[in-house]
Amino acid sequence: MVSPWLGMALVLGVLGLLLGGLRWWQRRGAPHPELIRKLLHVGMGLLTLSFPWLFQASWPVLTLAVLSVGGFVVVRISARLRQTVGQVAGAVARSSLGEIYFPVAVAILFALFVHYPDEELIRRQLLYCIPILLLTLADALAALIGVHYGQWHYATSEGYKSTEGSVAFFLCAFLCVHVPLLLWTSIGRTETLLIAILLAFLATMFEAIAWGGLDNLALPLVSYLLLRIYWPMSATELLARLGITACVLLLVLVYAWRTTLVGSAMFGAFLVGYISWALGGWRWLVPPLIVFVTYTLLSPRTIYNSKKIHNIHAVVCVASAGLLWLFVARVLDRLEGLLYPFTLAFAAHLAIIGIARLRRDYPQLGTTSLLTVCILQAWVLLFLPYLVVEGFAGHAPWMVLGALPAIAVAACLFYWMQPELHDCPVDTARWVRQAGVAGMGSLLGLAPLSLIS
Numbered sequence: 536m537v538s539p540w541l542g543m544a545l546v547l548g549v550l551g552l553l554l555g556g557l558r559w560w561q562r563r564g565a566p567h568p569e570l571i572r573k574l575l576h577v578g579m580g581l582l583t584l585s586f587p588w589l590f591q592a593s594w595p596v597l598t599l600a601v602l603s604v605g606g607f608v609v610v611r612i613s614a615r616l617r618q619t620v621g622q623v624a625g626a627v628a629r630s631s632l633g634e635i636y637f638p639v640a641v642a643i644l645f646a647l648f649v650h651y652p653d654e655e656l657i658r659r660q661l662l663y664c665i666p667i668l669l670l671t672l673a674d675a676l677a678a679l680i681g682v683h684y685g686q687w688h689y690a691t692s693e694g695y696k697s698t699e700g701s702v703a704f705f706l707c708a709f710l711c712v713h714v715p716l717l718l719w720t721s722i723g724r725t726e727t728l729l730i731a732i733l734l735a736f737l738a739t740m741f742e743a744i745a746w747g748g749l750d751n752l753a754l755p756l757v758s759y760l761l762l763r764i765y766w767p768m769s770a771t772e773l774l775a776r777l778g779i780t781a782c783v784l785l786l787v788l789v790y791a792w793r794t795t796l797v798g799s800a801m802f803g804a805f806l807v808g809y810i811s812w813a814l815g816g817w818r819w820l821v822p823p824l825i826v827f828v829t830y831t832l833l834s835p836r837t838i839y840n841s842k843k844i845h846n847i848h849a850v851v852c853v854a855s856a857g858l859l860w861l862f863v864a865r866v867l868d869r870l871e872g873l874l875y876p877f878t879l880a881f882a883a884h885l886a887i888i889g890i891a892r893l894r895r896d897y898p899q900l901g902t903t904s905l906l907t908v909c910i911l912q913a914w915v916l917l918f919l920p921y922l923v924v925e926g927f928a929g930h931a932p933w934m935v936l937g938a939l940p941a942i943a944v945a946a947c948l949f950y951w952m953q954p955e956l957h958d959c960p961v962d963t964a965r966w967v968r969q970a971g972v973a974g975m976g977s978l979l980g981l982a983p984l985s986l987i988s
Contacts, residue, residue, distance in 0.1 A: 537589060539590055539591075539592065539594075539595040540595075542589040542590055542595060543595050543599055545589070546582060546585075546589070546599055547599070547602070549582055550578075550579070550603070553575065553578045553579070553582075554575070557571050557574055557575055572678075573674075573675035573679060574675075575634070576633070576634075576637075576671065576674065576675050577672065577675045579634075579637060579671075580637075580667055580668075580670065580671025581671060583641045583667055584664055584668070584671075586641070586645055586648075586663070587645075587648060587659070587660045587663055587664070590645070591649075592649065593642075593645055593646045593649045596641065596642055596645040596646075597646070599638070599642075600639060600641060600642035603638040604635050604638050604639065607635050632748045632749075633748025633750075633751040634748070634751075635748075636748050636749065636752035637670075637748075637751040637752075639752055640670075640751060640752045640755040640756060641667065641755075643756060644666060644667065644755055644756070644759055645663065647662075647663075647759065647866070648660075648662070648663040657719055657720065658766070661715055661719060661720065661762075662759055662762055662766075663759075664715065665711060665715055665716075665734075665758065665762060666754070666755035666756070666758040666759045666762070667755060668711040668712075668715070669708050669711050669712070669734070669738050669755070669758055670738075670750070670751060670754050670755055672707055673703075673704045673705075673707040673708040673711060673738060674704065674742060674750070676703050676707045677700040677701065677703050677704035677707070677742060678700065680697070680699050680703040681696060681697035681699060681700025681703075684697075684699050687699065696742075696743060701739055701742065701743055704738070704739050704742050705735050705736070705738075705739045706735075708734065708738040708739065709732065709735040710731075711735075712727075712730060712731040712734045712735060712762075713730075713731035716730060716731070723770065725770040726768065726769070726770050726773060729770060729773035729774065729776075729777060730762070730765045730766075730768075730773060732777065733761070733765065733773065733777060733780065734762065734765075736780070737758070737806075737809070738754055738758065740802055740805065740806050740809075741753060741754045741757075741806065743799060743802055744799040744800075744802045744803045744806065744847050749851075757810055757814075760814055760862070760865050760866075761813055761814065764813065764814065776813070779812070780809060780813075783805060783809055783812065783820075784805050787801060787804050787805040787808065787827075788801065788805075790827070790828065793831055794831060794845075795831065795840070795841065795842060795843055795844055795845045796843065796846075796849070796850065797843040797844065797845060797846055798846060798847075799846070799847050800845055800846050800847045800849065800850050803847045803850035803851065804827055804850055807823050807850065807853075807858070808820055808823055808824060808827070810858065810861070811823050811857070811858070811861060814861055814862075814865050815864065815865070815874070816870070818874060818924050819870075819874060821878075821920055821921075821924065822857065822877060822878045822880075822881040822882070822917055823854065823857065823881060825885075825916055826853065826881050826884060826885050826917075829885070829916055830885060830888045830889075833885075833888065833889040833893065833909070833912060834889070834893050834896045834897075835896065839895070840892055840895065840896065844961055845961060846961075848961075848963065848966050849961065849966060851966075851970075852884075852966035852967075852969055852970045853881070853884045853888075853969075853973075855970045856883075856970060856973050856974035856977050857877050857881050857977075859974075860877040860880060860977065861873075861877055864877070874921075874925075875921075875934055875938075875980050876978070876980035876981060877977070878917055878918065878921050878938075879917075879938050879941055879976060879977045879979075879980040880973055880974065880977035881917060882913045882916075882917035882918065882938065882942050883942050883945035883946065883972070883973035883976035883977060884969065884973045885912070885913040885916060885917060886909045886910050886912070886914075886942050886945065886946040887945065887946055887949045887969050887972070887973065889908070889909035889912055889913065890905060890906070890909045890946060890949065890950055891953075891956065891959040893905055893908065893909060894956050894957055894959070895958060895959065898957055902950070905950075906943070906946055906947060906950060909946060910939070910942050910943050910946050913942055913946075914938060914939050914942055917938075918935045918938050921935060922935050937980075937982070938980065940979075941976045941979035941980055942976060944975070944976055944979060945973050945975060945976025946976075948972040948975070949968065949969060949972045949973075952968055952972065953965065953968060953969075
């Protein structure tokens with residue numbers, strides 16, 4: 536291992552040369568902007584693959600991440616830099632924060648690499664490297680294939696993506712998982728094949744729905760956790776996982792007619808269910824599945840409230856707090872304890888959705904009646920199954936009772952904060968507001984947890 540300071544200097548020097556070289560070529564050769572952007576993406580990714588061999592502690596990588604994020608932010612806000620070196624990442628005519636999300640994901644992955652010093656070194660290295668390879672190579676190949684050869688397109692929240700690009704992404708992602716596991720581990724051939732198929736399929740779904748570069752943050756972290764889960768599984772267990780994955784996807788597609796989700800939002804709903812089940816088990820699938828199936832049943836079906844108006848932003852809003860609890864539970868090995876705030880987050884969202892739908896359908900309904908109906912509906916629909924799953928003995932009944940005021944706080948905050956509630960908008964401000972108050976409501980679930988622990 537080299538000195539951490541020397542390692543940091545080497546990384547920053549190579550990154551500077553990469554940016555400078557790409558900018559020079561951009562000015563001299565006028566290549567396609569997407570090619571320049573993806574070469575930066577690949578270069579940064581391949582550079583971060585060296586971290587397990589350069590650093591032993593997480594602080595140098597955290598420092599590099601902070602410097603990288605800070606540098607990209609400065610480039611974005613400085614008009615002069617934005618017109619020079621900023622063109623390397625910003626010449627493409629779409630808004631993306633991918634170059635900011637990526638260092639954050641790398642820092643988290645490396646912290647997890649350092650967190651398990653007693654594990655076999657090659658296992659730790661592959662758990663770090665494979666998620667980065669997935670994002671670095673597969674994403675770049677998909678974008679370049681789509682730009683130059685894409686003929687069949689499908690709609691996303693940012694416009695269109697090509698089927699050819701998605702196929703290329705899947706094949707490259709498959710190889711990024713299969714080859715390292717096959718060459719450097721003792722996992723059986725059948726098992727490596729199934730793990731590669733599962734992770735490549737997941738990654739392709741992420742690539743299909745992601746916007747604004749958010750896949751640069753979510754995909755590596757979810758891939759890491761899934762690879763850690765799948766690593767010790769037998770071929771039979773992995774085949775069962777593959778079958779259940781197909782069943783969840785089929786359920787979402789069959790029920791699509793009853794939802795208000797449009798385009799890639801359906802794939803987003805599938806991913807939420809898949810990740811909840813794959814990372815947490817069947818009990819963690821219950822809350823998002825209930826919300827998905829019941830949210831349109833909270834009010835009578837009309838032509839207006841049956842319109843397909845909710846895109847992937849709505850799905851991310853509803854799932855954000857819950858998936859954050861799931862990620863924390865998986866990393867800290869607290870699946871038992873943190874199912875409660877996870878369920879509470881989805882219950883808060885269901886109450887808020889009920890408020891938005893019923894206020895439109897029944898404008899004459901009083902505030903107290905509206906809030907009472909929506910809060911109770913969400914509480915019963917989410918926490919009656921929770922009580923059945925957890926059992927009626929012990930602390931579960933008291934925790935279920937404690938969920939009611941937490942749901943009420945989130946629902947009331949949204950009601951008072953959201954403008955134009957009679958015709959609730961589906962803009963970014965609404966989703967940020969809803970995600971924030973639902974997350975706050977789920978945080979209140981830590982109070983009863985602390986009392987019983």
